[in-house]
Amino acid sequence: MSAGYEDTTAIILAGGRATRLGGIDKGWYQLDGIxxxxxxxxxxxxxxxxxxxSANRSHADYAALGYPVVADQRSDYAGPLAGIASALATVETEFALVVPVDTPWLPRDLCCCLHGAMTPDHDLVVATSPHGRQPLHCLLRVALHGDLAAALAAGERRVMRWQDKFSAACVHWSSDYPFNNINSTQDTSRPHAVDPPAKDV
Known part of the structure; x- marks a missing residue:
């Protein structure tokens, strides 16, 4: 295992409201019975x-999976940035790999590919696909936590706008398939595709 892997914590964002799925806890929505x-x-x-x-409900169920569970530190719903900030406050590694809970086909080499584009001059690396930037599939330096907390306190809610403040690299995937997310029951049909390789951009 490389140094990048060893110094990286994955943050799964599972604190969303899932309004298009009737407000259920999306992490427990079943795809293929799982x-x-x-x-x-x-x-x-x-x-x-x-x-x-990162979750705001079903804490006991998530904890039963064997991983630490962190709730948003804010009492109001401030979106994924709040989930990232709360989780980053608990992370002890140098890097964090952020992913949402609703992309069940995310790349199995996501961390490796994003680390491959990280340099000392970069604060974060973001995945892209033909659809565009995938801001919630990113690798970032945990040291950004202080800036993120300040941005939230100042009212920032947009992930991409916050990311645009920093020196970033992108890694491109040739297909949107790995980043297809589940927002409605119509999204559950598994596309017939294989995981495409990534390339630096």
Missing amino acids: PLVRHTLDRLNGQCQKTVI
Whole structure:
């Protein structure tokens, strides 16, 4: 296992409201009879040294999976940036790999590919696909936590706008398939595709 893997914690964002799925806890929505959170954990298997789950409900159920669970530190719903900030406050590694809980086909080499584009001059590396930037599939330096906390306190809620403040690299995937997310029951049909390789951009 490389130094990048050993110094990286995966953050699974499972604190969303899932309004298009009737407000259920999306991590426990089942695809092929398996909860989305288990699909995500399977895809992340072996990619990072540690894993943290950011969740605002079902804490006992998530904790039963064997990973630390962190709730948003804010009482209001501030979106994924709040989940990232709360989880980063608990991370002891140098890097964090951020992924949402609702992309059950995320790349099995996501961490490796993003680390391959990280340099001392970069603060974060973001995945892209033909659809565009995938801001919630990113590798970032945990040292950014202080800036993120300040940005949230100042009212920032947009992930991409916050990311645009920093020196970033991108790694491109030739297909949107690995980043297809589950927002409605219509999204559960598994596309017939194989995991495409990534290339630096």
